[in-house]
Amino acid sequence: MLTDRQIQVLQVIIDEFIHTAQPIGSRAIAKKEQISFSPATIRNEMADLEDLGFIEKTHTSSGRVPSERGYRFYVDHLLSPFLLSNQEMSVIAQTFEKEIIEFEKVVQKSARVLSDMTNYTSIILGPEVFKTTLKQIQIISLSDQAAVAILVTNTGHVEHRYFTVPSTMQASDLEKLVNILNKRLAGVPIIQLQEKLYGEVAQLLQKYSNDFETTYTYLKAALLEKKPVKLYMDGKTNILLQPEFNDIEKIQSLYSVMEKEDKMANILRSTSKGIKVSIGQENELDEMQDCSLITASYTLGGEQMGTVALLGPKRMEYSRVISLLNVLSTRLSKTFNTWY
Amino acid sequence: MLTDRQIQVLQVIIDEFIHTAQPIGSRAIAKKEQISFSPATIRNEMADLEDLGFIEKTHTSSGRVPSERGYRFYVDHLLSPFLLSNQEMSVIAQTFEKEIIEFEKVVQKSARVLSDMTNYTSIILGPEVFKTTLKQIQIISLSDQAAVAILVTNTGHVEHRYFTVPSTMQASDLEKLVNILNKRLAGVPIIQLQEKLYGEVAQLLQKYSNDFETTYTYLKAALLEKKPVKLYMDGKTNILLQPEFNDIEKIQSLYSVMEKEDKMANILRSTSKGIKVSIGQENELDEMQDCSLITASYTLGGEQMGTVALLGPKRMEYSRVISLLNVLSTRLSKTFNTWY
């Protein structure tokens, strides 16, 4: 469909535009080493490329700028694998080398590394709790009316929920309750918790006192309450460095959408395995139409647990970013799998 | 020092500028109801006010704008208590009315309410953990090499720390350890934890096995590791609405300082009891020299536990913001004290 020469020209335009953010003219292209034909020829090719929708002019007599279609073609066909430098690799390695047994910290650090290395905004979706299983429940009473239930999952994730307790409920009863719950629920996938809590456990508890029953009701409600998935972002201000975001309105709209963590989480969650690139209008959210979002998933035992992503201008360093995300998501998976 | 008339003029200038963000001219002032003298007179007074440093010109023939000294005088002497509307009060009430026993949620909601009602950025410093006492410790082993210690404080705050365990350590031993710790540490102020852990508890544990010793070393390290204080911010994008922040550079520098949570936490922590107003250059951080920061502390049992703050342009609605912060911090204190 595209001639070799057209592809060559397109490649130069996009490569160049990614670095300069300026429209590229025929003369500039001709000066490139790999190009061996004259500006006039290039102008002809560019006219064709424009007709085909791969590049655009910003005004009648301007140089060319990649269109979204152009970026798409570039991402699909023109990317050569980017070799990260030793220095870069060692920075990443450092993130994982320390003896940390806390996944949250590793994720936080990863987010930091990603945004620092790219000058884009990094977003990491924490491990999906509902794919883990329950390890243990603990209940600690805080006063004669309140207690906190603490859940620990097989991935070492700790979560706590507060609930009310009838003041007549004994401490020993609470203990009994905990024992029953642990016996019945240990090893149960979090996603099946609801069913279990309403099913066999409820039945089992019926023979106990009234207090028991009301406590259980509160506890159940607390346990089933969905916690929003954790979203780790870093380098939000990096967007301000991009020349395409020199407009307060754009920043405003992008920032306001980034504040809606549930929306962002949904987008990251709905990605398939591996790397995915969304360019401009391909993004679900209108507010992200001037951006590209590149996502990579990390896994536990082959199952997708979370997502690592970078958000930047459409003019992203696709090749480099993809390599980085690849490395980081694999390392995250690896650490995750070693631990659990 | 200032004549009544000068004060009148100053008040009008600041009140007006707070709402319009535009320099105020003598004619505009003369039109105000409470003003009964001519523009020419006002011009004379303004010249004096400028000499005294309370107002400034943006250029030779412009209207006047309050100086930081002017704001300071305004805040110290010209503020009349702002009466919040019934509607506003009921919005605040709603934040506290629901049966939530989770302090974190109340704080989050408060931050949201504050930023929504003011269009400024709200910052709340969570309760200081080191002022609470330890309620209970639990240890849950995750694998044969890792375990998680869970601390619950008297304020219901739950925290967890991961640590490594020698693989030869028995589950029953861990239980024994927990029992000893609970017996010795329940009720101990978190701030004294270190001392206790190194002192009597260490001694007590010496008679046990080698494994015990190493486990304890890891655990101790994990427990003493300082967690950063939680900072809740909301309405970060509100700053973009302020006309004084129409400059990407300013936004950039302000946002980057907001991302440094530890710095912000320090500033909020170091405030004294009650309301404090920092205007422009009075702020510690250079990046905040175009802002005003108003802070109010909330307490538990008379002791300062955390801080509620609003960050906006120097041209803040001081009166209203102060009232709001007063109401919110008292309500936070009240809820906090009822619970614990």
Added chain:
DNA sequence: TGTTAGCACTCCTAAACCTCGAGTGCTAAA
């Protein structure tokens, strides 16, 4: 037939230039 030099043309950018009006300070009269 594909490539290239030449050239007229377009349109943006940045600077220079106006114009208008809001606001001032000063002076002199009330």
Added chain:
DNA sequence: TTTAGCACTCGAGGTTTAGGAGTGCTAACA
């Protein structure tokens, strides 16, 4: 002491201009 009057200042915003980067087209060339 207050105020009206007036000349003066300066910025905001619009218009003009010059320069240059880049294009498309045509015609010559390999």
